[in-house]
Amino acid sequence: MKMPQFFQDLIKTNKVKVDPSKDRTWLDERRKKMDAGWAEDYYTAKAEKERQSWLNDSLWSGNQPLQFTFENWVPAMQENDEQARNIGNQAWVMADRVIKGEQFNILMNGEPGTGKTSLALAIAWKAWQEAEMNFLFISTMELVSMFSQRFDDQEVAWRLDDLQKRAKNAPILILDDFGTEGGMKNEHGYYKPVRKDMQEWLYQVANARYDQITNSHKGVTIVTTNNASGELMQMYNPKLISRVITKRRPNVLNFDGLDDMRG
Incomplete structure (x- = not known):
């Protein structure tokens, strides 16, 4: 089974050796953390954009x-x-x-x-x-x-x-x-x-x-x-x-x- 591109990128970025058949839990947890970080960044940027619109108006x-x-x-x-x-x-x-x-x-x-x-x-x-x-x-x-x-x-x-x-x-x-x-x-x-x-x-x-x-x-x-x-x-x-x-x-x-x- 081919490793999903997400896992390939994650392994390359973090420079670790991972066997997805054994370490799927680690990968899932890592992905959740990345998704949470992305969501936080998204809502922070959205709040800042909204604040700026009030200042501009x-x-x-x-x-x-x-x-x-x-x-x-x-x-x-x-x-x-x-x-x-x-x-x-x-x-x-x-x-x-x-x-x-x-x-x-x-x-x-x-x-x-x-x-x-x-x-x-x-x-x-x-x-x-x-x-x-x-x-x-x-x-x-x-x-x-x-x-x-x-x-x-x-x-x-x-x-x-x-x-x-x-x-x-x-x-x-x-x-x-x-x-x-x-x-x-x-x-x-x-x-x-x-x-x-x-x-x-x-x-x-x-x-x-x-x-x-x-x-x-x-x-x-x-x-x-x-x-x-x-x-x-x-x-x-x-x-x-x-x-x-x-x-x-x-x-x-x-x-x-x-x-x-x-x-």
Whole structure:
């Protein structure tokens, strides 16, 4: 009986002398191990490809993808290093809750440049590394720019449609710099409402990520903002704000008091 080509290749590769009539068990075990290794490599590559597609579909500020982990959070860079350490620890606890399967909204607010985006990404990257949870990042400033172009550029309109589908179903959704798209306060100290088509787009996303029967969230939504909730209410419909801005204290990180690290 002719030895199967698989066995011939295996023997040649491993440089061993094997009698298939006596050592079939060894060969079968070896093949199982190779098949298991191939399967592991296949699923690892598949997961990496899927992760990359989420990163590519994200809407990054300046079209520059960002990566930040908890190891990159250095409290000593802040004058108030104790507060920075506490905020980092709270974010770590939130990340563990996400990894364990809890679905909830997170609010990170405070002055610009204090690390809100960084810790939002740290939570998302930790969830991907430990639980293979993909995330979608949306810069709302880039989003409003796309809405300004949608009627002049069909590809932008298509991209908005695809982005919305992704946002509705993302395991983790990051809405970064939420409220910045509202611009500056007017002479009376108020913010103007964000354009209606963008509000409707975001409301559809928020509504899809909320189960109205059980009054619970679907997935995790992380919002970073420089604005107070009252200011966001001037820019957006209250129904949208109630779906994306959490009021639960354990889900809120306040960065006021930290230094602007961009300067």
